[in-house]
Amino acid sequence: MPRRQTSRRGAKEINSVSNDEREHPRTLAGATVLQIVPALREEPAARTALNVAAALREIGARALVAAEDGPLVAELTGSGGEWVPLVNATVNPFQLRRSARTLQRLIASERIDIVHAQSAGGAWIANMAAAHTSVLLVTTLPDVPPASRLRAYWEAGLARGDSVITPSNFAAAPMIARHKISRERLTIIPRSIDLTAFDPAAVDPARIAALRNAWRIVPAARILLVLGRVAPWNGQLVVPEIARIMLDGGMRGFVFVLAGEHRSHRKYARAVMEQAQNEGVRPLVRQTGHCRDMPAALAAADTVVVPAIEPPALGRVVAQAQAMGRPVVTSDIGILPEHVVAPPEMPEEVRTGWVAKPGDAKEFARALNDALSLDDVAYRTMAARARHFAEYMFAPHSAAAATHAVYSALLRRDL
Structure with missing residues (x-):
């Protein structure tokens, strides 16, 4: 019998099963997408993940968000998304490996098609897990380019996605030069703002x-x-x-x-x-x-x-x-x-x-x-x-639609 890790409040259960090679769906409707952010607190990455998750549910896709706990969990689950507890905001290599094994089991048990890492730690975890699965990987670059060699090394995992999202040309330029990211893999999607409040x-x-x-x-x-x-x-x-x-x-x-x-x-x-x-x-x-x-x-x-x-x-x-x-x-x-x-x-x-x-x-x-x-x-x-x-x-819906277009292009390319 497979081992099972019991979740906390609203969290998804994780089964340890093998991940067979399989075909991904042809369209985003019916696909399973997992986003990784540091924590479900009110910050740009988490807010973006919630907007994308809600839009995924509207088109019939399954939306999971892996992150540490936070006040946005209720909003995520209330819109039909699913929360998976996952430590990723760390530089501890042992914790990263543990989290990568957790993610690998999750990809297999939940038949995840796309993993979208929106943090440096999440990208390291996703890259380790993707090496042993058929999952498609999307990453999002940080808003500000790395200012030191150590930070550049730490954020290198974000350059290894099958598709790479950047919030600006400014954020992308040094990463393109350092990691030779091809323009075909790169999509610019600006951070959204609350157009309801700012009206x-x-x-x-x-x-x-x-x-x-x-x-x-x-x-x-x-x-x-x-x-x-x-x-x-x-x-x-x-x-x-x-x-x-x-x-x-x-x-x-x-x-x-x-x-x-x-x-x-x-x-x-x-x-x-x-x-x-x-x-x-x-x-x-x-x-x-x-x-x-x-x-x-x-x-x-x-x-x-x-x-x-x-x-x-x-x-x-x-x-x-x-x-x-x-x-x-x-x-x-x-x-x-x-x-x-x-x-x-x-x-x-x-x-x-x-x-x-x-x-x-x-x-x-x-x-x-x-x-x-x-x-x-x-x-x-x-x-x-x-x-x-x-x-x-x-607009949040514009950013979500552009992100969906990245996911859909990957699924079509994978046929």
């Missing part, structure tokens, strides 16, 4: 008024919103210089709101305000602390400014701003320029924002002058384009 129609005007009042913004002032922790890598130190250049150029009626936690890097936050004082723009630069209502903050803004000088991990604020119908001026660094429509990569008539050299106050000031100089019709047109772009690029 201009969903934000009551009272929420906007409350924020403007809390920030002490006079009725006629146009808000240039800088979201995110006030920290060196986010580049807020250039804001006072931008404001000075805009004033010297004749622009009036604006205020920069730095809405983000500013106590962790107190010295830097003080330096920003000292620079504002030195530039004579102290009344035009506000530090408001952490904002709990980001949709309302974006709705209150005229234009969103992202002056990062180091690549951010996700860069979601650019996507969220456009979802709220707000033009964006962002640094040309990391993933950020991939999330905005701007020349020269795209025609002027489809622009949703501007891209500026990191730390270049003159470029940022020029772009912001352009944004603030739009007449009402041009501004509303750009706002509508931004929302449509966000719905196309960052």
